[in-house]
Structures are given as C-alpha cells and as structure tokens.
Amino acid sequence: MIQELSYVGIASPRSEDWRAYGTRQLGAMLTDDGPDGAVRLAVDDVSYRIAVHPGEQDEFLYAGWGMANETDLQNFVEKLETHGVDVHTGDATLLAERQVAELSWFEDPWGIRHELSWGKLATPLSFTPGRTMRGGFVTGDQGLGHVVFQVPDLDEANRFYVDVLGFRLSDRIATDRYTVRFYHVNGRHHSLALAELPGYVGFNHLMLEVENIDDLGTAIDLLDETGTEVMQTLGRHTNDLMTSIYISSPSGLQIEYGHGGLVVDDLSWIARTYDQPSYWGHRRPASSRSRVPGIVRPAPAPADANAAIP
Numbered sequence: 001m002i003q004e005l006s007y008v009g010i011a012s013p014r015s016e017d018w019r020a021y022g023t024r025q026l027g028a029m030l031t032d033d034g035p036d037g038a039v040r041l042a043v044d045d046v047s048y049r050i051a052v053h054p055g056e057q058d059e060f061l062y063a064g065w066g067m068a069n070e071t072d073l074q075n076f077v078e079k080l081e082t083h084g085v086d087v088h089t090g091d092a093t094l095l096a097e098r099q100v101a102e103l104s105w106f107e108d109p110w111g112i113r114h115e116l117s118w119g120k121l122a123t124p125l126s127f128t129p130g131r132t133m134r135g136g137f138v139t140g141d142q143g144l145g146h147v148v149f150q151v152p153d154l155d156e157a158n159r160f161y162v163d164v165l166g167f168r169l170s171d172r173i174a175t176d177r178y179t180v181r182f183y184h185v186n187g188r189h190h191s192l193a194l195a196e197l198p199g200y201v202g203f204n205h206l207m208l209e210v211e212n213i214d215d216l217g218t219a220i221d222l223l224d225e226t227g228t229e230v231m232q233t234l235g236r237h238t239n240d241l242m243t244s245i246y247i248s249s250p251s252g253l254q255i256e257y258g259h260g261g262l263v264v265d266d267l268s269w270i271a272r273t274y275d276q277p278s279y280w281g282h283r284r285p286a287s288s289r290s291r292v293p294g295i296v297r298p299a300p301a302p303a304d305a306n307a308a309i310p
C-alpha cells in the first residue's frame with residue numbers, strides 16, 4: 001500500500017532560479033545538488049523532497065511514493081504486475097540519487113512516471129527553513145503534500161489510480177466547467193487529485209502546507225520581492241478546508257501554499273461531491289487567466305493509453 005507522497009522531480013531550463021525561489025519564497029532548505037546539477041530542496045528532516053533537474057524545457061519527471069517497508073514494496077510490485085503494469089527496478093545509481101533503500105517505477109497510462117520506494121534517508125534535526133519561519137511544514141505521516149495531475153480521461157484514470165494503485169477517494173468537486181477527484185493514502189485529505197483536460201497530460205500543482213498561518217502570510221508578503229505571480233488569490237477550499245494561495249514557480253507548475261488542511265479518518269470518511277471549490281477567494285487574476293496553468297503536454301494516442309489497463 002502506498003503510504004505517502006514522498007518526493008517529486010521536474011526538469012526546467014530555470015532550475016537554478018529554484019535556489020532563491022525555493023528558499024526565500026517557499027521557505028524550503030537547499031540541500032546537496034544532484035549528480036546532474038539538480039537543485040534539491042528539503043521541507044523537513046528527510047534528505048530532500050523536491051528536485052529540479054536542469055533541462056531544455058519544463059517537464060514533469062516523477063512523483064515518488066513512500067511505502068512502509070521492503071515487504072510492502074515487494075507485495076505491491078507483484079500486485080501491479082498481475083494487473084499488467086510494466087514495473088522497473090531501480091539500479092544502484094538511481095537508489096543513490098534518490099537516497100532510498102529500494103525503488104521500483106512504472107508509468108500510468110499517459111506516461112506519468114511514478115516511483116515507489118522505502119527507506120528514504122533522513123537526518124534528525126537537519127531542517128532549517130530557507131527564510132525566517134515561525135513553524136515548519138506539515139509532513140510526518142502526511143507526507144510531502146499533494147500533487148494534482150491533468151489527465152485526458154478522468155474515468156479511465158480513476159480506474160487505474162483506484163483499482164490498480166489503491167488510492168482512496170476523498171471526494172469530488174464537480175462544477176459546470178470541470179470535475180476533479182481527490183484521493184488520500186494517509187490522514188492528509190488528499191495526496192493526489194486528478195482533473196480532466198481532454199487531449200493533454202499535465203502536472204498542475206504541488207501543495208505545501210505550513211504549520212503556522214503566519215508563514216502563509218509572510219509568503220504572501222514576499223511575492224513582490226521574489227517576482228512571483230499570484231495564480232489564485234488567498235481562499236479556503238470547501239473539501240480539505242485548506243486556506244491557501246496559488247503562486248507561480250520558475251517552471252510552469254504552480255505551488256499551492258496553504259495552512260490548516262483537514263485530516264481524514266478512513267473508518268468514518270464518506271466521499272461527498274462539492275459544487276464549488278472554495279468558500280471564498282481562490283480567484284484567478286486577469287493576468288493568470290490567459291493560459292492553462294501547469295506543465296502540460298499533448299496526451300499519447302488512446303491505443304497507448306489503454307496499454308496498462310487489463
């Protein structure tokens with residue numbers, strides 16, 4: 001069973017800009033560069049959780065999911081293989097780069113790469129925020145935060161992510177214009193959300209949650225100084241109750257920077273459908289309305305999309 005969102009990796013021509021953006025704007029800590037010069041950021045005592053590799057274009061590379069231990073990883077890989085998923089075993093070079101004990105990876109029907117690992121390196125008391133913060137980030141047994149992908153076919157994606165990968169539905173937001181499904185793998189209301197964008201695959205945003213609301217306020221105060229754009233104004237979501245702002249990054253994807261997210265209990269949880277995403281706020285300024293936010297690419301042909309689903 002997948003236990004947490006552990007880390008994410010992207011490529012970008014502006015990877016170097018993440019040194020200032022990641023520390024000053026996000027409050028993350030710069031750690032050792034990757035072997036290819038990737039800028040790597042920590043948000044807690046885990047070695048690093050965000051890697052921005054140098055690349056010719058903005059590109060989503062991988063989402064890393066944490067498994068409890070080696071037995072769980074092995075059993076999960078066997079389950080994926082019985083569903084016809086082509087699972088690859090990470091070699092020593094990859095394990096060293098990701099700083100995990102064991103790793104397997106596969107792609108979803110549209111080529112979104114997922115890595116499964118256990119035993120990621122952690123150094124106790126190593127985390128120091130990149131800027132002055134009153135608290136740290138909400139991680140621990142809730143993992144890094146959440147990722148939101150755009151997929152060409154939400155029903156088909158739901159079958160893969162739920163039936164094959166075991167993500168559990170938290171709820172849906174369905175408006176006149178779109179439907180988004182939210183999934184949990186631990187107490188965090190969602191570690192993954194999927195939105196339909198016909199013909200395209202995209203990495204829309206990464207959410208980071210801070211422990212103290214003052215650190216959200218400070219991040220808003222810093223936007224001008226760091227040259228960061230507001231993609232959605234401060235608001236509060238109806239489903240996970242997160243108070244958050246969506247901001248630009250140097251690399252196409254947005255960062256949702258939030259506080260106060262809901263913790264769910266699987267024993268009593270019932271999935272609802274909400275007809276609006278937010279109680280208030282989360283308005284898109286005119287300047288951000290002209291483009292589809294996220295790192296988006298055309299989806300592969302439908303024949304390929306069916307390959308991994310029996």
Ligand SMILES: [Fe+2]
Nearest residue numbers: 146148207256
């Ligand atoms: Fe979000």
